[in-house]
Amino acid sequence: xxxxxxxxxxxxxxxxxxxxxxxxxxxxxxxxxxxxxxxxxxxxxxxxxxxxxxxxxxxxxxxxxxxxxxxxxxxxxxxxxxxxxxxxxxxxxxxxxxxxxxxxxxxxxxxxxxxxxxxxxxxxxxxxxxxxxxxxxxxxxxxxxxxxxxxxxxxxxxxxxxxxxxxxxxxxxxxxxxxxxxxxxxxxxxxxxxxxxxxxxxxxxxxxxxxxxxxxxxxxxxxxxxxxxxxxxxxxxxxxxxxxxxxxxx
Amino acid sequence: xxxxxxxxxxxxxxxxxxxxxxxxxxxxxxxxxxxxxxxxxxxxxxxxxxxxxxxxxxxxxxxxxxxxxxxxxxxxxxxxxxxxxxxxxxxxxxxxxxxxxxxxxxxxxxxxxxxxxxxxxxxxxxxxxxxxxxxxxxxxxxxxxxxxxxxxxxxxxxxxxxxxxxxxxxxxxxxxxxxxxxxxxxxxxxxxxxxxxxxxxxxxxxxxxxxxxxxxxxxxxxxxxxxxxxxxxxxx
Numbered sequence: 001x002x003x004x005x006x007x008x009x010x011x012x013x014x015x016x017x018x019x020x021x022x023x024x025x026x027x028x029x030x031x032x033x034x035x036x037x038x039x040x041x042x043x044x045x046x047x048x049x050x051x052x053x054x055x056x057x058x059x060x061x062x063x064x065x066x067x068x069x070x071x072x073x074x075x076x077x078x079x080x081x082x083x084x085x086x087x088x089x090x091x092x093x094x095x096x097x098x099x100x101x102x103x104x105x106x107x108x109x110x111x112x113x114x115x116x117x118x119x120x121x122x123x124x125x126x127x128x129x130x131x132x133x134x135x136x137x138x139x140x141x142x143x144x145x146x147x148x149x150x151x152x153x154x155x156x157x158x159x160x161x162x163x164x165x166x167x168x169x170x171x172x173x174x175x176x177x178x179x180x181x182x183x184x185x186x187x188x189x190x191x192x193x194x195x196x197x198x199x200x201x202x203x204x205x206x207x208x209x210x211x212x213x214x215x216x217x218x219x220x221x222x223x224x225x226x227x228x229x230x231x232x233x234x235x236x237x238x239x240x241x242x243x244x245x246x247x248x249x250x
Numbered sequence: 251x252x253x254x255x256x257x258x259x260x261x262x263x264x265x266x267x268x269x270x271x272x273x274x275x276x277x278x279x280x281x282x283x284x285x286x287x288x289x290x291x292x293x294x295x296x297x298x299x300x301x302x303x304x305x306x307x308x309x310x311x312x313x314x315x316x317x318x319x320x321x322x323x324x325x326x327x328x329x330x331x332x333x334x335x336x337x338x339x340x341x342x343x344x345x346x347x348x349x350x351x352x353x354x355x356x357x358x359x360x361x362x363x364x365x366x367x368x369x370x371x372x373x374x375x376x377x378x379x380x381x382x383x384x385x386x387x388x389x390x391x392x393x394x395x396x397x398x399x400x401x402x403x404x405x406x407x408x409x410x411x412x413x414x415x416x417x418x419x420x421x422x423x424x425x426x427x428x429x430x431x432x433x434x435x436x437x438x439x440x441x442x443x444x445x446x447x448x449x450x451x452x453x454x455x456x457x458x459x460x461x462x463x464x465x466x467x468x469x470x471x472x473x474x475x476x477x478x479x480x481x482x483x484x485x486x
Binding site for chain 2: 026029030032033036049050052055056057058059060061062063064065066067068069070073120123124126127128129130131133134136137140143144145146147148149150151153155156158159162163166217219220221222225
């Protein structure tokens with residue numbers, strides 16, 4: 001093979017995306033270390049219990065403390081949002097240009113990375129719930145009730161699937177926010193204000209918010225939830241790509 | 251839809267900020283710039299630990315759970331009439347379903363006057379029932395009756411602490427049971443599971459208070475006096 005042949009060989013989009021994706025996965029291991037950190041933090045916070053109710057008289061006071069790994073899942077949601085925003089920043093985008101790359105391959109590899117992160121995050125967040133149960137068993141042992149202690153595999157798998165879907169959606173939203181901030185720094189102020197405003201409006205029963213809430217959180221069928229989340233996620237990523245193309249070409 | 255407390259929103263935002271800072275710190279901080287290999291093995295180890303946890307949890311001894319160790323009752327037991335206070339009105343303890351003997355004492359006594367004291371007097375409202383026996387047999391019998399406290403269909407009567415009853419001269423001292431505080435723990439399914447499979451709320455069976463009563467059987471020739479409220483009943 002001559003030197004001319006090499007220089008004229010243009011790698012396919014798939015090859016470039018694959019190379020970028022693998023490079024990013026290796027280079028961003030620290031992000032998964034951060035996931036581990038927030039999940040352990042969530043686990044430690046969950047040790048005190050989520051809620052408690054009790055009754056008593058002169059002789060005996062009995063309370064039932066409810067434990068749940070909800071907090072670990074919420075923390076994982078925050079983690080993936082931050083990660084999604086972070087990988088749109090210039091520091092992280094610069095990795096792409098180590099390769100012969102274009103914006104599309106860069107986006108696709110980022111999406112691939114976020115999907116991988118969502119899958120890893122979803123599996124670990126749900127399994128952290130099992131780890132939490134083991135830790136509490138040893139701490140609280142004598143007065144633990146067996147109800148919901150051992151979760152059936154299909155229940156765990158359902159939990160993993162739903163968590164992954166939420167992580168996919170949140171990562172897409174984070175990526176979109178990140179792209180907006182790269183477009184204009186004004187969004188650093190606008191987005192949090194919009195978020196707080198939405199929370200405030202939520203209290204006032206803003207119909208749009210209620211509809212969005214029912215569309216995703218109110219969905220009880222896993223298949224329908226998957227369809228809704230995957231379509232919404234794809235649309236958000238498509239919007240992000242279109243917006244990002246308006247950014248100055250490096 | 252409930253109104254969101256602004257304080258909760260602030261706390262939520264503060265938590266969010268802390269979390270973001272932690273993530274950024276871990277990612278950017280020099281102290282975490284471990285070599286790729288170490289990072290990889292840390293993460294792999296964590297994931298392996300998590301993957302092993304569903305297997306480990308199956309191996310934990312089930313007999314340690316409170317509902318395995320402590321007797322469970324059926325829902326119909328909850329509705330068994332166990333009103334101890336009917337004893338104070340003359341009902342026979344043996345005839346009341348759900349009432350059991352928690353502790354009993356017997357003291358030889360030759361005096362003619364018995365002074366019953368309750369401790370602590372003003373913080374504790376003891377129910378004391380006195381029955382005079384037909385004969386002067388020189389024995390004071392004290393029985394601590396109780397009804398079962400039932401929580402989440404678990405019968406907690408086994409861990410109930412009885413009163414302390416002691417005779418010193420002509421003074422029968424009744425001391426309130428040691429106050430017992432039990433914190434049971436239960437797991438709730440994660441919200442991502444409840445969204446699809448429905449809520450797995452705790453069993454909705456009502457809780458029932460347990461109560462205690464001291465029943466004294468005194469010889470026929472003994473007079474009883476007390477600063478506390480004492481109910482006198484006829485022999486059944």
